[in-house]
Amino acid sequence: MTFGRLCREWKGAARLALIAGFALLSGCTTYVHTQVAAFSDWSGTDATRTYAFARSAEQQNSIEQKTYEALVANELATHAFRQVPDADANYRVELSYSIRGDMITVRQPVYYDPWPMYGGWYGRPYGWGGYGAWGGWDMGPAGYVDQSYPVFVHALQIRMTDRASGREVYKVSASNSGGESSLLRAMPYLIRSALADFPLGNGTVRTVKIPLDKNGGASNETAVAAGTQSRPASAPAGVPVPVQ
Template structure:
């Protein structure tokens, strides 16, 4: 490989990385609207398993019992579940135990060397997001429904979104709305939910729910 060819390839790679980083930064700042990716685990028989009485109680982990944001988050979740016909009740009478897990962590977004195309391309370095408005964060929410009597898990759904806000509570309306945009989600297991932000800062509105192409 000649020096000129190596230099041209290096310049092309850097340009591709910067373009991809800029596009990703723009989407994280809201230019592309709100969205979340939703995944369900073996949802083939979930619709049948969730027929009948829809009563539940939230099974909290010890760390959640002391969480300052837990009451506000659970209130949001209870309200959205009520729209699906679920009624919160005591542990002794509930049909389902609902396990809730959520976290927020710094997101490392990686771009491909050849113009950000997917496939078998070699991975380039992580995009320098500090140059485009600060670090990105990934928020994740997982809901798991267990039959209280048997302990059998009947449905599991996860939602993931990214933005530049480190506060997990700010991401919860988007995640909860996305995870429950369809209940239950059927096959395929992966979906993209797009939403429109509420101008008053309330729960966003779902605008589209489409399966992700493999």
């Protein structure tokens, strides 16, 4: 393999690594980090955990809504919830979700290549800036450029109300950000993070991390609340999300 080809391949890998580094603002390369906030007036027991989904007018005939409801139902089942007809349910569960695109600008160093005959390094002139004071080559950058990358913010809210009275008993919001432009691929991480350690105490704010396997999919390891004393929550396999 020629030096120029090696440089070109390294350039592509480095570019992907840079994007992955900003995929989630946490900067972690092995976890999806999700911010969670919960408000709770929960007093139910396992025996009363029956529910039905409630939909807005726009959600009534939505295939997307049904897809997300199936994912939520699977996760609720791990907390002893049973889905039943609305007339038999103790609780109604409402979902709201969104995705918003933005750009992040990163300042990067620019280097110059002392051996241009071997091809560019890292997609632009790269190499040593000059002979350093210590008798070796000076590795410092010749300047800096700003490069922008797309970032998408994924958000989910799960709201539970008492069916008989309409009283809100639990509301949890989850959000994360990264280079994934599909809400569907981010949704399993939002759902698992939102419902981990259910029910959370009123006013709980925390970050939940879910590990990825080496292929970028959801790991079989546990999802944990980063920086808290909370017990681990199970992390069943879900749709992979290509952000780390």
